[in-house]
Amino acid sequence: MKEVAERLRSLRESVKLSQVKMAEVVGVKQSSLNRYELNQASPTFETLMRYVDYFDVSLDYLFGRTDNPQGKLFEYRPKIEQSDPEMEKFVEMCFDPKSPMNERLKETLVKMLEEAKQ
Incomplete structure (x- = not known):
């Protein structure tokens, strides 16, 4: 242990x-x-x-059986429905320059990229 x-x-x-x-x-x-x-x-x-x-x-x-945090058999598969209207709306908003959230999304992504470099 x-x-x-x-x-x-x-x-x-x-x-x-x-x-x-x-x-x-x-x-x-x-x-x-x-x-x-x-x-x-x-x-x-x-x-x-x-x-x-x-x-x-x-x-x-x-348990130390692997040094890979995802484990030996882990296979990430996001559970996103292709026809999920909420997800479609979110994706559209992310890429719509007229969206009121566009600037905030850009700032968040930039911040995440900066944190990933550290």
């Missing part, structure tokens, strides 16, 4: 969350989270699932 403890801590630190905040996210006490990260206790399956959902990683990654 040493690998799990290290991965839990590494994931938390990667997003600069304190143990207190991370404990709130996964629904445990800070003292429990501290013991998990020090390999003094084992988190429940539910707690592990909250971690993998929050960080969008696989259990294989969390």
